[in-house]
Every structure is written in structure tokens, then in C-alpha cells.
Amino acid sequence: MIDLSSLDFSVLFTLHGLIGLLTLTALEIVLGIDNIIFISIISNSLASEPDRKKARQLGLALAMITRVLLLLSLSWVMSLDQPFLPLLGRELSGRDLVLIIGGLFLIYKATVEIREKVVGHADEHDKKEKGRQLAGVIAQIVVIDLVFSLDSVITAVGMSNEILIMILAVMIAVGIMMVAAGSISAFVEKHATVKMLALSFLVMIGAALLMEGMGEHVNKNYIYFAMGFSVLVEMLNLRMMRNKLLKGTGVKRP
Numbered sequence: 001m002i003d004l005s006s007l008d009f010s011v012l013f014t015l016h017g018l019i020g021l022l023t024l025t026a027l028e029i030v031l032g033i034d035n036i037i038f039i040s041i042i043s044n045s046l047a048s049e050p051d052r053k054k055a056r057q058l059g060l061a062l063a064m065i066t067r068v069l070l071l072l073s074l075s076w077v078m079s080l081d082q083p084f085l086p087l088l089g090r091e092l093s094g095r096d097l098v099l100i101i102g103g104l105f106l107i108y109k110a111t112v113e114i115r116e117k118v119v120g121h122a123d124e125h126d127k128k129e130k131g132r133q134l135a136g137v138i139a140q141i142v143v144i145d146l147v148f149s150l151d152s153v154i155t156a157v158g159m160s161n162e163i164l165i166m167i168l169a170v171m172i173a174v175g176i177m178m179v180a181a182g183s184i185s186a187f188v189e190k191h192a193t194v195k196m197l198a199l200s201f202l203v204m205i206g207a208a209l210l211m212e213g214m215g216e217h218v219n220k221n222y223i224y225f226a227m228g229f230s231v232l233v234e235m236l237n238l239r240m241m242r243n244k245l246l247k248g249t250g251v252k253r254p
Contacts (some may be wrong), residue, residue, distance in 0.1 A: 031220075035148045035202070038202060039141055040189075041202070043055045043056050043059075043137060051134050056185065059142060060181065061174075062138070063146075068167055081095055083096075092213075098150055099213030100209070100210055106202050107210070113199050117200045121222065
């Protein structure tokens with residue numbers, strides 16, 4: 001554990017420190033997109049909006065604490081890269097196991113949700129899901145965020161040598177995620193096709209985590225480009241359907 005008394009706050013008042021903070025914060029936000037998608041979908045399984053908001057806020061707050069603790073335990077985090085378990089012809093590390101388990105969980109969770117939507121039992125499934133306990137949803141958010149946190153923390157270590165900048169970047173990024181998660185959650189719940197797209201993203205992200213855990217490097221830029229392009233196409237589809245609806249009702253398009 002890092003000694004907090006050794007933190008140098010003067011770095012925040014230097015140009016180098018400020019640029020590092022802004023860059024790392026932006027990167028942490030980008031890396032948190034997949035986390036926001038998962039939080040939006042899992043929190044919508046709760047019955048009331050107050051519970052959904054509480055799950056998002058508490059889940060992200062606990063996730064922020066987890067990331068800060070990981071940053072303060074850098075020696076332990078970096079030791080997770082040490083292989084110790086032989087499997088399928090290669091040595092797996094602690095990080096590999098976390099990524100594999102997290103990837104399988106995401107694929108399973110998203111596939112179950114997609115199946116319920118496709119076979120037409122979504123409403124019945126939703127009624128069962130609404131009874132889920134708030135604590136269970138928060139626990140899932142914290143656990144899956146731990147999976148996403150590993151790459152986030154390792155990226156932070158590679159981007160900056162100042163632990164204070166890393167911690168502030170994580171706190172600012174999570175704060176922005178707290179603000180954005182509510183709007184994204186409402187938008188996903190309102191548009192069924194967007195929810196299906198988001199679930200497909202989770203399958204893709206889960207597959208990428210699984211590949212990373214098995215030792216296959218995945219360029220995240222390709223994933224983010226595919227997600228961005230898909231969202232753009234979906235926005236065009238939503239706009240097209242909205243215009244058709246307005247045209248059918250005789251209302252002029254704004």
C-alpha cells in the first residue's frame with residue numbers, strides 16, 4: 001500500500017501535471033463506456049426509478065473506491081500479471097482469470113437478455129427481474145466494474161507516474177459516469193432497438209475480455225469504432241422512424 005503522506009500535490013499546478021490529468025481523465029471516460037452500458041441495462045431491472053438511480057449511484061461510488069484502492073496497491077495489481085495456473089497449453093495469471101470470468105459473465109448475461117427479447121417472453125421475464133433486490137444489482141455492478149477496473153488501472157499506470165493524478169483522473173471520470181448513466185439508462189430503456197444494440201455490445205465486449213484472458217491481444221480501437229459506427233447508424237434509423245411518424249400525423253418536422 002502506498003504511503004499517502006508521500007503524495008506531491010504541487011504536480012497539479014504544473015503544465016505537465018494538468019495535461020496528464022486531462023489526458024488520463026479522457027481516456028478513463030472512454031474506457032468506461034462499456035461499463036456505463038452494463039450499468040444502464042442491469043439497473044433497469046429494478047422496479048422503481050428511485051431504486052434504479054440508487055443502484056447506479058451506489059454501484060459507481062463503490063466502484064470508484066475499488067479503483068482508488070487498486071491504485072494504492074499498485075505492487076499487488078502488477079503482481080496479477082505473474083502466471084501461476086497452467087491451462088490449455090499456457091500459464092494463466094490472476095489478471096487472465098479475472099478477464100476470463102468477467103468475459104463469460106458478460107456473454108452469459110447479455111445472451112440471456114437477448115434471448116428473452118427475441119423469443120417474446122421479455123415482459124414475463126421483466127416482471128421476474130423487477131423483483132430483484134437492490135443489493136444484488138449493486139453487487140453485480142461492483143463485481144463487473146472490478147473486471148473493467150483492471151485495464152483501467154493498468155492504463156493509468158502506463159500513462160502517468162504520479163499516483164495523485166491517477167486517483168484524481170479516476171474520481172473525475174467516475175463522477176462524469178454518474179451524471180451520464182441516468183440519461184443513457186433512460187434512453188436505452190425507451191428504445192427497444194437501442195437496448196438490443198447495447199446487449200450486442202456487451203456480447204462483443206465479453207468476447208474481447210475472454211480473448212484477452214486467453215492471451216490474444218485485442219485492439220480496443222476497433223471495438224470502439226464498431227460501437228460508434230453502430231450507434232451512428234441506429235441514430236439515423238431512429239430519426240428516420242421519427243420523421244415517418246411525424247409525416248403520418250401531418251406534423252411538420254422541426
